[in-house]
Amino acid sequence: MNNNAVTQKFLDFMHELFPNYAHLFTPEHLLYKIAATVTLIICAAITYYLVHKILQSRFITVLFKNTHNWDDVLLENGFFRRLGHLTPAIFIYLAAPLLFEKNPILLPLFLKGAQIYLVLFSIFAVYALLNTIEQLYNESKLAERAPITGFIQVSKLTFAIIAILLTVSLLIDKSPLLLLSGLTAIAAILLLIFKDTILGFVAGIQIAANRMFNTGDWIEMQAYNVDGEIKEIGLNVVKIQNWDKTIATLPTYTLTNEVIKNWQGMLRSGGRRIKRSIHIDVNSVGFCDQDMLDNLVNVRFIKPYLAEKLTELQQFHNDQDIDQNDLLNARRLTNIGTFRAYMTAYLQQHPQIAQHMTLMVRQKEPSEVGIPLEVYCFSRNKVWVEYEGIQADIFDHFFAIMPLFGLRLYQRISDQSKPG
Incomplete structure (x- = not known):
């Protein structure tokens, strides 16, 4: 018809x-x-x-x-x-x-x-x-490894540009290709307008290709005071929920241009690192006298160490024909060295410390705030609250037992420095 x-x-x-x-x-x-x-x-x-x-x-x-x-x-x-x-x-x-x-x-x-x-x-x-x-x-589980929010936003932007070109071409009755060719004349302006979008798109490709970050990762960016979990990686911005529940929004390209600490490796590993120092007052450091050794020899954690070291010293003195009471020539145990050995033994027996990972107590260079004894080990529990509790319990114990070794914790104002 x-x-x-x-x-x-x-x-x-x-x-x-x-x-x-x-x-x-x-x-x-x-x-x-x-x-x-x-x-x-x-x-x-x-x-x-x-x-x-x-x-x-x-x-x-x-x-x-x-x-x-x-x-x-x-x-x-x-x-x-x-x-x-x-x-x-x-x-x-x-x-x-x-x-x-x-x-x-x-x-x-x-x-x-x-x-x-x-x-x-x-x-x-x-x-x-x-x-x-x-x-x-x-x-799906794939989102944990490679988020696609940025690519979806790029696709939407592309279709929006196509729709605008088609709509304008219909209104003015001109070919879309003619309009597209005219865009080259204002390419510099478009690059300026869409700078963040272009940089974000490139960053999104790098992040996905190299598997640098995923939603749910815990990251820390000191330059922007950011410390929290990635909630969304978009084309232009990335949203991070800090642990204080505030939301930080940053340009996506900062994930590839800035120094970022990604804690996800720690969460996937066998433990979370404990790295903290006890500062010993230099004036409290000295040799272990017999009374101290008699008290410490019955301590379960350090008993094998003392037995081995005392035997070693006795053998040395006999071989060198040195009187063990000779302060200049004899070798003697120090309270700080014995305490360091106790700390190591205590950590080796602690049920919440990962024994298959690095564990040591090291003495660092003395400074104006005393002699640092640094604990370096890994907690089995990686959950923040439980981790902090384990760390605090360990150092509470060390602080409380220090006087048995004749040691004092260094502090700028202490009871020992008060007159009378």
């Missing part, structure tokens, strides 16, 4: 419906244009309503019935609802030439309007599809 036949049938219908105004219903008359426009819009609305009801009904769920939930996520993100908006645009695009064949004003208006409507809701449907892909991906 040609366009003239459709127009004539519509005119016949209007003549039967309004016989008293039949002489007004001609393709050139305003009344015809109004009636045809209203009819076209009503038919398009009915088409949309019917398609919308079908797409939103359980028919879609039954049609795509499977063990996965991707169809539910599509419905949740409005994919089918947005897809339904394409039908009135297609209907108007096909029906308008049948009713307005001889109208040089309304026909182009309806055609371009339908095309623009079609472009916009096609993009909206694509956005819903991309949101569905992102949501399903984030629910």
